[in-house]
Amino acid sequence: MPQGAVRLTEVAYTPSVLFRSMSPDTDGLPRLGRSRRNLGVVVPGDIEPDASGEVAGGRGGLSVSPCSMSKLPPHRQPRGMRPSSTGRRGDCVYSLDLEALTGSLLSVRPDPENPWIHALIEPSKTMTLHDYESALSGTRSEWKRAWP
Amino acid sequence: MEKGLAMTSPRLEAYLDLERSMLALDELSDPLADKLRDAMDPIWYALTDEERAMLSRRELQPPALRGTSVAKVLRAEGGLLPGLPSLTTLVEPRTTSGTSFRADLRAA
Numbered sequence: 001m002p003q004g005a006v007r008l009t010e011v012a013y014t015p016s017v018l019f020r021s022m023s024p025d026t027d028g029l030p031r032l033g034r035s036r037r038n039l040g041v042v043v044p045g046d047i048e049p050d051a052s053g054e055v056a057g058g059r060g061g062l063s064v065s066p067c068s069m070s071k072l073p074p075h076r077q078p079r080g081m082r083p084s085s086t087g088r089r090g091d092c093v094y095s096l097d098l099e100a101l102t103g104s105l106l107s108v109r110p111d112p113e114n115p116w117i118h119a120l121i122e123p124s125k126t127m128t129l130h131d132y133e134s135a136l137s138g139t140r141s142e143w144k145r146a147w148p
Numbered sequence: 149m150e151k152g153l154a155m156t157s158p159r160l161e162a163y164l165d166l167e168r169s170m171l172a173l174d175e176l177s178d179p180l181a182d183k184l185r186d187a188m189d190p191i192w193y194a195l196t197d198e199e200r201a202m203l204s205r206r207e208l209q210p211p212a213l214r215g216t217s218v219a220k221v222l223r224a225e226g227g228l229l230p231g232l233p234s235l236t237t238l239v240e241p242r243t244t245s246g247t248s249f250r251a252d253l254r255a256a
Contacts, residue, residue, distance in 0.1 A: 036186050045186075063189070073192040074203055075167060075185050083207035086167055088174065088185075114193050117200075 004098055012019045015066030018108065018119060019146060023078040030094050030143050036063070037091060039140055040133065047122075049129045057107055062123035062136055066110065069093045069146055071117040081147055093147040100142035105135040160199050163191045 022030035023037050030039040040062075041047050047060040065071040070082070077085035078092065098108060105127060110119035123132045166188050173181035192200065 035182070036189070037182065042186075070204075073169065073189065075192070077187045082204075084204050086171060086208065088182075092231075111193070118193055 015108070015110075016098050016118065018064040018066055018098065018121070019069040019072060019093055020062070020064045020096070020143075021072055021078060021091050021093050022143075023088070023090070024092050024145075028145065029140050030092075032137055032140065037088060039136060039143065041136070043129065047129075047132070053129055054126050055123050055129050055132050056126040057109065057122045057124060059122070061109070061120040061132075062095070064108075064119050065117060065119060066119045069095070078147065092145050093144035095146040096139060096143050100139060104132060105136065106139070157196075157199065159191055159194055160203075163188060163195065166191070190232070214250075 011064065019032075020039075021037070022039055023035075025031040031037075032039050034040045035043055036042060036046070041060075043049065046063065047055050049055050069077070072087075074082070074084045075086045078087045079085050079089040081087070081093065101108065101121070105124050106121050107124040108115075108122050109122050111120065121136070123135075127135075157171065166184050170181050170184035171185065195203075
């Protein structure tokens with residue numbers, strides 16, 4: 001793979017934008033933290049480090065919805081977004097252009113069971129959990145508010 | 149079979165039950181609501197396309213969450229989970245845009 005390329009495995013499509021519902025921090029950007037309502041992964045749960053504390057692609061990551069925020073589960077859509085939304089009131093939907101991951105230690109893998117509605121931002125190679133979480137945190141300024 | 153839902157499955161029922169409990173806890177600002185929300189993720193992705201489409205077409209009508217204190221409802225029902233009416237009694241599927249969600253999936 002060329003240096004700096006965004007790796008897409010099991011490609012059924014190429015999402016150009018990814019969506020995730022998160023709590024806004026005081027600066028309006030997504031809050032960091034190990035929660036499914038923050039920019040971060042639950043460990044263990046979202047990703048499982050191996051015995052040496054390392055993580056790798058294909059083993060889970062940050063859950064996102066590709067292409068459209070309407071593909072977020074209703075319980076992740078902040079209340080008021082749609083008539084069926086049951087997510088936390090006050091949360092926001094953020095979008096991330098896939099280009100923002102170019103050159104990072106992150107890659108996007110569509111969920112093989114639900115490739116049209118779910119994807120994961122994963123480590124692009126074997127790395128420490130700390131490096132993976134730092135890479136995720138490094139995308140913080142790239143997330144744009146899509147709703148409200 | 150619950151009124152208003154054409155078909156149900158154990159997974160769909162589980163999703164709806166968790167959703168109802170999650171909404172009740174949300175109204176009380178109970179942090180456990182997020183635990184239930186997290187538990188709903190794998191169930192959502194394990195539902196069929198049709199079940200997800202049906203859930204996404206709903207217009208929530210939560211009378212228990214609108215005017216009445218949720219705590220009062222919970223006390224009246226004798227607890228959080230066992231005595232609560234099924235969430236399916238609190239929601240009505242919208243029937244006027246039946247194919248919009250699937251169309252969206254196909255177009256993506």
